[in-house]
Each structure stands twice: as structure tokens, then as C-alpha cells.
Amino acid sequence: xxxxxxxxxxxxxxxxxxxxxxxxxxxxxxxxxxxxxxxxxxxxxxxxxxxxxxxxxxxxxxxxxxxxxxxxxxxxxxxxxxxxxxxxxxxxxxxxxxxxxxxxxxxxxxxxxxxxxxxxxxxxxxxxxxxxxxxxxxxxxxxxxxxxxxxxxxxxxxxxxxxxxxxxxxxxxxxxxxxxxxxxxxxxxxxxxxxxxxxxxxxx
Ligand SMILES: [Mg+2]
Numbered sequence: 001x002x003x004x005x006x007x008x009x010x011x012x013x014x015x016x017x018x019x020x021x022x023x024x025x026x027x028x029x030x031x032x033x034x035x036x037x038x039x040x041x042x043x044x045x046x047x048x049x050x051x052x053x054x055x056x057x058x059x060x061x062x063x064x065x066x067x068x069x070x071x072x073x074x075x076x077x078x079x080x081x082x083x084x085x086x087x088x089x090x091x092x093x094x095x096x097x098x099x100x101x102x103x104x105x106x107x108x109x110x111x112x113x114x115x116x117x118x119x120x121x122x123x124x125x126x127x128x129x130x131x132x133x134x135x136x137x138x139x140x141x142x143x144x145x146x147x148x149x150x151x152x153x154x155x156x157x158x159x160x161x162x163x164x165x166x167x168x169x170x171x172x173x174x175x176x177x178x179x180x181x182x183x184x185x186x187x188x189x190x191x192x193x194x195x196x197x198x199x200x201x202x203x204x
Contacts, residue, residue, distance in 0.1 A: 002187055002204060004135075004162055005104060007197075008147075008171035009114035009121060013097065014128055015193040018090040026081040027063035033080065034072055045070075059175040064115060064146060074140060078117035088123035094130070097194045101133045103201060111136035113156060113169070115146040115176075136160065148180040157184060170200065 007013055010020075032042035046066050053061040053069065067077050101110060110133055114121055118139040125131035138156055145152040157164050164185030171177025171190065178188040191197060 001166065002108065002168045003166040004109040004111060004160060005168045005170060005200070005204075006111040006113045006156070006181075006186075008169075008173070008177045009112055009116055009124060011172035011193060012170060012177075012191055013112070013130070013194055013197075014091055014094065014124065016090055019087050019124075022085045022087065022090065023063060023081060026084040027067060027077070029084055030067060030072060030077055030080040031070065034076065035070070057175075059173065062115060062146075062176075074144075074146070078120075078140065082117060082119045086123050087120045088127035091124060091127040094128045094194060097128065097197060098130050098133070100198050100201065101130055104204070105133055107204070109135045111138065111160070113138045113147075115140055117141065148176045150180050150183060153180050153184045153186070157186070168204075170197070 027046055028039050028042040031037065031046055032039050035042070037045070046063070049069060050061055050063075050066045053066060064074055064077060068074065104110060112121065112125070112134050116124075116139060118141050121137060121139045122131065125134070125137070140146060143152050143155045145155070147153075157167060160167065165187065167181075168187040168189055169177060169181035172192060174190060178190055182188050189200060189203065191199075
């Protein structure tokens with residue numbers, strides 16, 4: 001029986017082409033600054049690498065992994081994107097989502113589990129007006145590992161002190177959020193964005 005619902009953040013609790021675009025720009029900027037190139041060169045290099053990695057892995061890779069493949073650490077990337085923009089500036093309160101989460105919270109504990117950093121995560125959750133609804137917020141800083149690394153799923157289950165089958169992972173990327181959760185014995189629920197979260201009310 002599910003006792004806790006664990007949500008991915010980006011593309012799951014909000015969808016925003018503006019925020020996505022800003023993260024992309026921040027990644028080009030980070031590469032350009034650290035490797036001493038101009039922004040256009042950085043963009044070509046990073047997008048080419050993402051394409052190669054996508055062909056190799058079979059799924060679209062986040063900027064974090066593309067930058068990591070050039071030796072740019074996750075810590076450096078987070079520091080740069082935190083300074084580059086405030087993701088909360090591009091989002092607004094989502095009353096529909098909030099009311100669904102409030103209803104889910106009557107029955108379940110709620111958590112966020114994201115590869116994003118603590119500062120951008122809090123900016124986003126505050127802008128959406130849902131931050132205080134979560135009992136747990138796991139960001140990169142908690143375990144210093146990123147999805148789909150199976151180890152981070154194990155550590156979360158341990159930290160929560162629930163059985164895997166009592167945890168439901170909700171996410172928009174099957175290979176990143178859901179397959180590794182399923183492999184640990186968690187329940188999974190795929191969404192295309194926040195508009196699908198309402199379906200959880202029927203499912204649970
Ligand atoms: Mg996502």
C-alpha cells in the first residue's frame with residue numbers, strides 16, 4: 001500500500017519552455033566561462049554532445065550529464081545556474097496543482113526528489129505556491145548523486161524509512177525517474193506534466 005508519493009520536479013510539477021530555455025542558456029554560459037569559448041561555440045559543443053549521448057543511451061540527457069562529460073562538476077554547474085537566473089521568476093502560482101496536492105496530502109506523505117539544486121528547487125516550489133505541502137525535499141545536495149543512478153533511489157528509500165512498495169515515484173522521464181524506481185520495487189506513475197497529476201486522485 002502506497003504511503004508516500006515522491007514527485008520529480010522539472011517537467012512533472014511544472015512545465016515551462018522559458019525555464020527550460022534558461023537552463024539551456026545557463027549550461028552554454030557555464031561551458032563558455034569554464035572552457036574559455038564564446039556562447040555560440042559552447043552551444044554547438046554541448047548540443048552536439050547531448051545528441052551523441054541521446055543516441056548512445058536512448059533518452060534525452062539533462063545538461064548536467066552533458067557538462068559532466070566535459071569535466072565540469074555538478075557543483076560548478078549548480079553554482080553557475082543559480083547565479084545566471086532565478087527559475088521562480090518565470091513561474092506563477094498553480095492553484096489547480098495546489099488543490100490536488102492538498103487532497104493527496106490528506107492520505108499520503110508527499111516528497112520531491114530532483115536532480116536540481118536546493119536553491120533553484122526552493123525558488124520553483126515557492127513560485128508555484130506548493131513548497132510547504134512537501135514533507136521531504138530531496139535535491140542533489142542530499143546524496144550527491146543524480147537520477148537514474150540506482151544508488152540514489154536506494155538511499156532515498158532508506159532515508160524515508162518506508163518499504164519500497166510503500167513509495168510511489170511520479171515523473172516525466174521513464175528512464176531517469178521511473179525505471180530505476182521500479183527496479184527498486186517502488187510503484188511508478190508517469191506524467192507528461194502537472195496537468196496529469198490530477199489522474200493520481202483516481203489511481204490511488
Ligand atoms: Mg523531469
